[in-house]
Amino acid sequence: MKLILLLALILSSHAYAQGGQGHQGGMHKGDHHGGMHGGELDAATLKQFFEPLPASIIDEKKNETLIKLGRMLYMDPRLSVNDKIACNSCHQLNKFGVDNEPTSPGHEGKRGGRNSPTTLNAALHIAQFWDGRARDVEEQALGPILNPIEMGMPSEEAVVNKLKKIEEYQDLFPKAFKDDKDPFQYKNVGKAIGAFERTLLTPSRFDDYLKGDKDALTADEKRGLKKFVHMGCATCHNGIVIGGNSFKKLGLVEPFETDDLGRYEVTGIESDKHVFKVPSLRNITKTGPYFHDGSVETLDEAIRLMAKHQLGRQVGDSFIRDVKAFLGSLTEKGKE
Ligand code: HEC
């Protein structure tokens, strides 16, 4: 059923997507251009693809101390070997959970090969990292602390011993892990940071729209949403975080040049070469540069490359402009 609907949508969209080519450079306000006769996607279609963000995914009252501890650890550069790098260095909460760099400098200034994805809404993804090698945010958080080019701590024991000597933690760990005989365990660092990350949800105007407030999006944004769905972007970028829920090949239709083997490095399965987790598009206008290696500087270019490599389609300026307008509606309300 879903598939049939989708095919119908893609086929019916073909004509106007082509038509969009001829409109480059023109100003198009309102719903009057070629083949786009007004109207919005109906509620049933929206429901097929998208779901609003839940109000909460962790009991913030019950887990108050755990979350407080997690936040403190997230912000604390003492989790790194030279007291210089915190989670927040690469995933800055006042920069939508990223550092806006193609790749990120670690404790010695060395950079890895991948772009820092945002921690906002990440707890809702099916798995963590571009290749999905960590199951959840709790497991993920334990990686960077020991990663030699990120935070560079030599061992789990070294982390625990360091935290034990810090007054705030002497107080908070036992309170947050009341039931543990030994609250100072490395895995508890991950549990606390993970709990904090579960609070990092960013409701947007698009959520209001999905919940029925038809005025929550502008005419441009609605047109962009329609193009996004009709073109087929939503076959991969869908669900609660508009992505984050599947793994797909980069260069599905037209090969994309990259040395990164992606998910193949996790599974060893041939068909997983150059497969990546489909990124969430929430806050996407704020989290550039783009792609797993940060090689794509602008959102315009990211949209154009996606259409070309994932869908085998050439898109013009009007498509890019409208889809970008829609993507802007995915930014956290009040921070647009
Ligand atoms: C030196 C920069 C750096 C630091 C420090 C760092 N990260 Fe990351 N983080 C990255 C990069 C780069 C990736 C992507 C790596 C990959 O996919 O292979 C990433 C991935 C993630 C993800 C996965 C998000 C997703 O969409 O898959 C989460 C969550 C995350 N980091 C949280 C943290 C936490 C928590 C800390 C602190 C304990 C931390 N990071 C420290 C650079 C950093």
Ligand code: HEC
């Ligand atoms: C077949 C699945 C698929 C389709 C269809 C698809 N994408 Fe993507 N998209 C991906 C994957 C996978 C990535 C990650 C690319 C990478 O790792 O370098 C991505 C990345 C992106 C990014 C960059 C995200 C970031 O954080 O760097 C944007 C923006 C984007 N897609 C928008 C779109 C738009 C707009 C369309 C429709 C024109 C579209 N995508 C169609 C799978 C898809």
